[in-house]
Amino acid sequence: MERFISAPLFVAGLLVGMLLMMEIGRRAGLRRLARDPDKGMAGLDPIAGAVFALFGLLIAFTFSGGASRLDSRRQLIAEEANDIGTAYLRLDLLPANAQPALRVLFRDYVDSRLAVYRKLPDIDAAKIELARSGALQREIWTRALAGTHEPGAHIDAAKLLLPSVNSMIDITTTRTMAARIHPPAIIYGLLFAVGLGCSLLAGYRMAENKYRSWIHILGFTVIIGISVYVILDIEYPHVGLIRLDVYEQLLVELRDGMK
Numbered sequence: 508m509e510r511f512i513s514a515p516l517f518v519a520g521l522l523v524g525m526l527l528m529m530e531i532g533r534r535a536g537l538r539r540l541a542r543d544p545d546k547g548m549a550g551l552d553p554i555a556g557a558v559f560a561l562f563g564l565l566i567a568f569t570f571s572g573g574a575s576r577l578d579s580r581r582q583l584i585a586e587e588a589n590d591i592g593t594a595y596l597r598l599d600l601l602p603a604n605a606q607p608a609l610r611v612l613f614r615d616y617v618d619s620r621l622a623v624y625r626k627l628p629d630i631d632a633a634k635i636e637l638a639r640s641g642a643l644q645r646e647i648w649t650r651a652l653a654g655t656h657e658p659g660a661h662i663d664a665a666k667l668l669l670p671s672v673n674s675m676i677d678i679t680t681t682r683t684m685a686a687r688i689h690p691p692a693i694i695y696g697l698l699f700a701v702g703l704g705c706s707l708l709a710g711y712r713m714a715e716n717k718y719r720s721w722i723h724i725l726g727f728t729v730i731i732g733i734s735v736y737v738i739l740d741i742e743y744p745h746v747g748l749i750r751l752d753v754y755e756q757l758l759v760e761l762r763d764g765m766k
Contacts, residue, residue, distance in 0.1 A: 511628050511630075511746050512692075512739055513746075514739035514740055514747050515736075517695070518735055520699075521702055521735060522732045524699070524703050524706070525703060525731065526728055528703045528706035528710060529706045529710030529727075531707060532706065532707040532709065532712075532713075532714075533710040533711065533713050534710075536710065536711040537714045539711075540714055555708040561701055566738070569695075569698065573741035573742040574741055577742075577749070580744065581754045583681060583685055584751065587682060588757040590671065591616070591617060591675050592761050593671045593675075594671040598610060600667055601651070601654040601655065601661075601664060602657045605657055608650060609647065609651060612646055612650065613647065613765060614765050615643055616643040617761060617762040619636060619639050620640055621755060621759065621762070622636045623636045623640060624745055627746065640679065648672055648676070651672050654668075702731060709727060
């Protein structure tokens with residue numbers, strides 16, 4: 508797992524920067540109009556249009572990518588619940604004396620897996636819990652392997668139980684990797700920089716008006732700020748308003764069914 512980008516701090520910096528750049532652009536435009544009233548804005552519209560189009564594409568692609576990754580993470584939760592549930596049911600293939608200890612380990616394991624994501628955004632605490640999950644996996648595997656060789660085990664216990672335990676372990680790595688997949692930081696840096704550039708051009712164009720239009724200024728910055736906030740919230744669903752808790756309820760229900 509890796510450090511998060513704080514959506515409130517990022518958006519606050521972007522909003523302040525955009526307001527500042529709009530004011531700088533407006534003053535630059537006023538000076539240019541004072542020197543050359545007839546051609547002060549000549550050639551600006553094509554450039555501004557290209558920059559704003561680029562900004563729109565950046566927002567669209569980052570939003571689309573974040574939504575796709577969010578959907579993938581939701582599907583992985585269901586897959587993990589299925590893998591754990593399948594392995595738990597196949598414990599019936601082991602001798603009766605080998606089952607109780609493994610069932611306790613499975614319950615502890617599900618509790619640990621839930622705790623990993625509940626501890627976010629505390630990365631250090633989540634890593635500690637993830638290590639505990641790994642230790643429980645190794646113990647489950649060792650006991651399951653030993654149980655398949657004990658007298659009274661089903662003849663196909665090794666063929667059925669061990670692959671399901673392996674899938675249960677593998678999905679942990681898949682979910683951890685999915686939680687780490689985000690756009691490179693330079694993408695957010697580019698989004699920030701292009702947002703400031705758009706604000707500079709917008710402020711420059713507003714110089715044609717004698718008075719500042721606060722409705723347009725605030726409307727532009729707030730809409731952009733909300734859009735970027737939602738993008739970051741989708742990208743880091745265990746931190747902000749968008750959460751995966753409702754989908755992790757599958758694991759909670761699975762844990763409740765482990766008697």
